[in-house]
Amino acid sequence: MIFRWFESLIDAFKDPVDTMPPKSVGRFYMFYLAQVWPVFAVAVVVGFAVALVEVSLFGFIGSIVDMAKGAPAKDFFALHGRELLWMGFVALVLRPVFIGLHDMLMNQAVVPSLTNRIRWQNHRYVIRQSLGFFQNDYAGRIANRIMQTGASLRESAVQIVDAIWYVAIYTGSAIVMFAKADVWLAAPLVVWLFAYVGTLYFFIPRTRQRSWLASEARSKLMGRIVDGYSNILTLKLFAHTQREERYVADAMAEQTEKLRGMTRLTTAMDATITTLNGFLIVGTSALAVWLWSQGKVTVGAIALCTGLVIRINNMSGWIMWVVNGIFENVGSVQDGMTTISQPRAVQDREGAMPLEVVAGEVRFEDVHFHYGKQGGVISGLNLVVRPGEKIGLVGPSGAGKSTLVNVMLRLYDLEGGHIRIDGKDIAQVTQESLRSQIGVVTQDTSLLHRSVRDNLLYGRPDASESQLTEAIRKARADEFIPTLIDGEGRLALDAHVGERGVKLSGGQRQRIAIARVLLKDAPILVLDEATSALDSEVEAAIQESLEVLMEGKTVIAIAHRLSTIARMDRLVVMDKGRVVETGTHAELITHGGLYARLWQRQTGGFVAADDALV
Template sequence: MLFRWFENLIDAFKEPSDAMPPPQVGRFYLFYLRQVWPVFLAALLVGLGVALVEVSLFGFVGSIVDMAKQADASTFFTLHGRTLMWMAAVALLARPLLNATHDLLVNQAIVPSLTNRIRWQNHRYVMRQSLGFFQNDYAGRIANRIMQTGASLRQSAVQIVDAIWYVLIYTGSALAMFAHADVWLAVPLAVWLLAYVGTLSWFVPRTRQRSWQSSEARSKLMGRIVDGYSNVLTLKLFAHTHREEAYVAEAMREQTEKLRRMTRLTTAMDATITSLNGLLIVGTSGLAVWLWSQGRVTVGAIALSTGLVIRINNMSGWIMWVVNGIFEDIGTVQDGLTTIAQPRAVQDRPDAVPLVVREGGVRFDDIHFHYGKQGGVIAGLALAVRPGEKIGLVGPSGAGKSTLVNVLLRLYDLEQGRILIDGQDISHVTQESLRSQIGVVTQDTSLLHRSIRDNLLYGRPDATDAQIAEAVRKARADEFIPNLIDGEGRTGFDAHVGERGVKLSGGQRQRIAIARVLLKDAPILVLDEATSALDSEAEAAIQDSLDILMEGKTVIAIAHRLSTIARMDRLVVLDKGRIVETGTHAELIAREGLYARLWARQTGGFVGVEDVVG
């Protein structure tokens, strides 16, 4: 019950702000820590209590020595019993209670929940980044930075809270106690403190810089490793094992060298601090003994000063590693910021409203888009698709067909012009509502590494078993799903499909994708090379499912195989981002333009128009 109470102090899944996290390290820390400031304040206050108790124990040692020297053994407990009971209460009750409270705050409240709150909020922000964001980086590096940043931010913040009181209380109390016994006794500690701070001031900023470089190299290494695992079939097919090993080894050598540069500093810092500590112990102990020999301090002062400087010696080593760890973690957070604190290229307007589709008409109004390149990908294109009309986009590679679909889905924002759906500018509606009204079947059907059922439910999360079965039947996926079995013995709809659906054939993946879009039942349908990866037999089998899928919808289809879209109501021929021809298959063949040349190239003159459209 006690553990649960502390564990509930921080909600790991608190709904975050949708604003971009601050790109500056200090403000980034504050952005997350102020969300849980009461817990950190409690940890700070408890840490103060723990430090005071620890210092008081050394004071007790000196007091006991002096009391034992001054009192007769027979009357010792009578004279000092109350003081001894007080000392025992501090050691037996206050110290364990304060330490237990500190551990509960840190281990139950902060470590699991704050770490995962930071990860959760960063993940939610990054998941809403544009498609281009993910295309420009390794998926493994993005994931690594999100995982490491949460842990490093929490760890460094906790270490700062733990260290601050130990530094202030131990050194401050020691100076006060030494000065109280004799002002000269505080001189070695004061000199050591200045040298210690100076040492940290020189080493720590350099350690932070090299730590950031090491973290950046580690993220790069992780990205290359995950990239290889994700494309392991390609690596095996091309039989370049040594080439891939060299590619990863290059990043590993870079990471190793940067890590070595960082550890050189930590080793030098450790040696410097250890030397300073030796001077502190010898100087303080020797001075205490000499002052005692002069009658200026008591034996208890020798015990206090010697014990306390030994404790400070141990603490200084701990503080050194803590400070080093803090700045290493700050370097990791700084590395994470390069991925996490990036503005989104595609964002909903503050006044964005949900898209309402009543008919499904689509209009491209003088649109321009270049992917940031010089020269036009789409330049000044205008196209109207009537509600329920089925059009095919045709053209050579690079003509702008897939780009047209990408801007319709608002995976990228236009540079000029508008796209309207039933008269509503898609830049004025929410991205979620826009994409919920458009069903998409692509050439590279990528399934999630989950069960068949989970993949299908992406189309409609609230679909019933009957609705799933009907969609599967229409997509003709019921022919193979019952026979599926995965490596863990799960069968049918419960079988997992492997990463990106690799355990299924291309035709099976495509049928699952069609069933998923059937479940979605969106009024606008996009087919982007939906059958080009299949052989002719599989394509013919799936074409019937596509015909069912297209019924009653506005359809925009892209296909390099012109035979698959020749039956469309209208064909739109693109070249260099512009519409150069439009009409039915027969009309375009008769014009003997670009479409006719593409058709002749594919058919070799052996397939007549009547064979396709008859």
């Protein structure tokens, strides 16, 4: 019960304010730690109490030695019983209570929940980035940075809380205790303290910089490894296993060299601190013995000083590694920030409203888009798709057909012009509502590495079993789904399809994609080479299903195989980002323009215009 109470102090899945995390390291830390400041405030107070109790134990040792020396054995407990009971209470009750409370706060409240809250909030922010954001980086590197940033930020914050009081209490109390016995006893410790801080001041910033470089190299290595695993079929088809090994080895060598640069500093710092600690132990112990020989301090003072400097020696090594770990983790956080603290290229505007499609008219008005490059991909395009109209987009590769669909889905923001659906500018509505009103079947269908059922229900999560079965039947996916079995023995709809759907053939993936869009039943439909992965027999089998799917919808279909869209209400021919021709198949053939040339090239002149429509 007590475990659950501490574990409930931090909600790992609390929704954040949907803003970009700060770009400076200090503000980035505060952005997350401020959300849990009460827990950390209590942890600081408890840390102070733990450090104070630990130091007091060394004071007790000196006191016991002095009390034993100054009282007859038979009267020892009678004279010092209360002091001894207090010491026992501190050691047996207060110390376990404070340490237990500290461990509960850290291990139950902070370590699991804060780590995953940071990961959750970073993931929520990054998953809403634009398509271009993910196309410009390794998926593995993005995932690695999300994972490491949460752990590194939490670890360094916990280390700071743990270390701050140990440094202040141990060092401060030792100086006070030494000076109380004899002011000269504090001299070696004060000199050591200045040398110790100077050593950290010299090494730590350099360690932080090299840690950042090592973390960046590690993320790069992770990205290359995951990239290879994700494209394992390509590696094997081109027989480039050794080439891929060298590609990863280059990144691994870079990461090794960067890591060595960091560990060289760590080794040098360790040697320096160890030398300083040796001078502290010898100097303090020798001085304490000499002062005792002069009758200026007691035997208890020798025991106190010797025990405490040995403890400080151990603590200084721990502090060195803690501080080094803090800055190593800060370096990892800095590396993660390069991915996480990036503005979103495509954002919902303030006050954006949900889009409701009634008729389904799509209007492109003087559209300009170039992917940020010089020169045209789409330049000044104007097009109106009437409600319920079915158009085919035709044109050579690079004409801008898929780009036009991408900007209609607002995967990228326009550089000029407007796209309106039922008169509403898509830049003024929410992205989620826009895309919920458009069903898309793409040329390169990739499925989630989940069950067939999960992939299908992406179209409509609340679909009934009968609706699911009907969509499967209409897409002709019922021919193969019952036969599926995965490596763990799951069958049919429960079988997992592998990463990006690799366990299925291209035609099977495409039919699941079509069934998914059938379930979605959006008023606007985009078919981007929707039957490209199907053989002629299968394509003919599901053509009727596609026609059912298109009924009552506004349809924009892209196809290089012109025979698949020749029956559309209207064909729109694009070239170099502009509409150059528009009309029915027969009209465009008669016109003798670009479409007629493309048709002639594909059919070799053997299929007449009228024959194609039979």
